[in-house]
Amino acid sequence: MSTTSTEESKMTRETQETLLEVDDLKTYYEDGGLLNSNPVKAVDGVSFEITRGETLGLVGESGCGKSTLGRTLMRLEEATAGEVKLNGTDITTLSGADLKQFRNDVQMVFQDPDSSLNERMTVGEIIREPLDVHDWKTPDERRARVRELLETVGLQEEHYYRYPHQFSGGQRQRIGIARALALEPEFIILDEPVSALDVSVQAKILNLLEDLQNEFGLTYLFIAHDLAVVRHICDRVAVMYLGNIMEIGPADEMFESPANPYTHALLSSIPEPDPTVARDRITLRGTPPSPRDPPAGCPFSTRCPVKIRPDQYTDLDDDVWERIEVFREVLRERSRAELSLSDRVRKLIGRETVQAGMDDTLTELFGGLSVPVSVMDHLKEAADYAENGDEDAARAYLREEFGSVCDSERPDQLGVGDRGRLSLCHRHDEQYDEPAAVFETLVQ
Numbered sequence: 001m002s003t004t005s006t007e008e009s010k011m012t013r014e015t016q017e018t019l020l021e022v023d024d025l026k027t028y029y030e031d032g033g034l035l036n037s038n039p040v041k042a043v044d045g046v047s048f049e050i051t052r053g054e055t056l057g058l059v060g061e062s063g064c065g066k067s068t069l070g071r072t073l074m075r076l077e078e079a080t081a082g083e084v085k086l087n088g089t090d091i092t093t094l095s096g097a098d099l100k101q102f103r104n105d106v107q108m109v110f111q112d113p114d115s116s117l118n119e120r121m122t123v124g125e126i127i128r129e130p131l132d133v134h135d136w137k138t139p140d141e142r143r144a145r146v147r148e149l150l151e152t153v154g155l156q157e158e159h160y161y162r163y164p165h166q167f168s169g170g171q172r173q174r175i176g177i178a179r180a181l182a183l184e185p186e187f188i189i190l191d192e193p194v195s196a197l198d199v200s201v202q203a204k205i206l207n208l209l210e211d212l213q214n215e216f217g218l219t220y221l222f223i224a225h226d227l228a229v230v231r232h233i234c235d236r237v238a239v240m241y242l243g244n245i246m247e248i249g250p251a252d253e254m255f256e257s258p259a260n261p262y263t264h265a266l267l268s269s270i271p272e273p274d275p276t277v278a279r280d281r282i283t284l285r286g287t288p289p290s291p292r293d294p295p296a297g298c299p300f301s302t303r304c305p306v307k308i309r310p311d312q313y314t315d316l317d318d319d320v321w322e323r324i325e326v327f328r329e330v331l332r333e334r335s336r337a338e339l340s341l342s343d344r345v346r347k348l349i350g351r352e353t354v355q356a357g358m359d360d361t362l363t364e365l366f367g368g369l370s371v372p373v374s375v376m377d378h379l380k381e382a383a384d385y386a387e388n389g390d391e392d393a394a395r396a397y398l399r400e401e402f403g404s405v406c407d408s409e410r411p412d413q414l415g416v417g418d419r420g421r422l423s424l425c426h427r428h429d430e431q432y433d434e435p436a437a438v439f440e441t442l443v444q
Ligand SMILES: Nc1ncnc2c1ncn2[C@@H]1O[C@H](COP(=O)(O)OP(=O)(O)OP(=O)(O)O)[C@@H](O)[C@H]1O
Pocket: 029, 040, 041, 042, 060, 061, 062, 063, 064, 065, 066, 067, 068, 069, 225, 291
């Protein structure tokens, strides 16, 4: 499919009508009733809209909350807070006949065609099941509808009486798609629909999804971790990190010039297909924080390569600054780590619990660098707190000394450019340098 025809078809099918509006949606997983346990904040306050006829891509690293968001929109998970409106009606509180109608209008296609199809049912029965459940027309009309659907997704009528195990991965995904289409939904959530398939098969399924969208005016939320696939099929993209949407906007614009530091880092991790093109790679330090204990300020603050520094440290050597951030991460991980069995025994018998020596950690981190004396004094002070088992005090001390607005305040989604792009980053405030400008200085 040529780019021009894809662009043209995108332009004709998109409308200006809002189909889905999500407002400050939160989905938390509570621990089965444990007292004082922190819930997993899988989706932590996201807002966005989807226009009828468009495809919104939802990308982000494993565990950032993509599937939970998709499942909450489907009412397969219960929202903890916030609103989801489909055609203007809040669906988080629907019940009875309204909920049944909603289950007609919104469908989901799952990643793994191997486990999402019931092996004991024929293909015809699998596709017909939603029609039976919803008492759709007469049994004869249902059978006719299944035959029509088989053809729509590129399968044959004689496949009606076969079983899923007799099909290849791509064909099985076609069965899943036919089932999702059975009740003529207007909105389909595609959760990694091609991730489990060979590359050659992926392209065929993506083309099928595009054709179906054009034919039936469908609206898609396309969840994926493969950015190349998203770029191909999506009109707009939302980038998720730790339960938040960090950036959302037109796909072409975001791939060409990402605004948010996290999008920058995510895109720079895609291998450049052309080896003659030099590209600046940004390697992210550490791992995302636990969704049970997300940072108080910006969700990305613990790993952001262009985090705002306090005024007195703007000229501090980049390597020293980077190591301070690593030290803060070490303390965070240390306070998260479960006490080992022997530590617990020591604690029970009243002995001091001391983890690996903090002096060693400081030497390893800062040994080869020239660290200003005042900075080293602060680091040692924090190390003393940690050495005495009070990681929380150590973290608070470092946050007070080296933290900035990124550590203390959650950024607003600020507008970028003139095509409705939004990005969650303090740096878009005019008093700071834009993330892209700071990245340029880092990779020089
Ligand atoms: N049923 C559950 N109970 C408790 N925690 C859960 C549950 N389901 C998911 N989580 C947690 O919620 C967070 C978000 O998970 P989710 O599956 O939504 O992320 P994801 O971005 O879809 O990841 P992946 O790409 O690996 O599927 C993770 O920390 C995960 O461990």
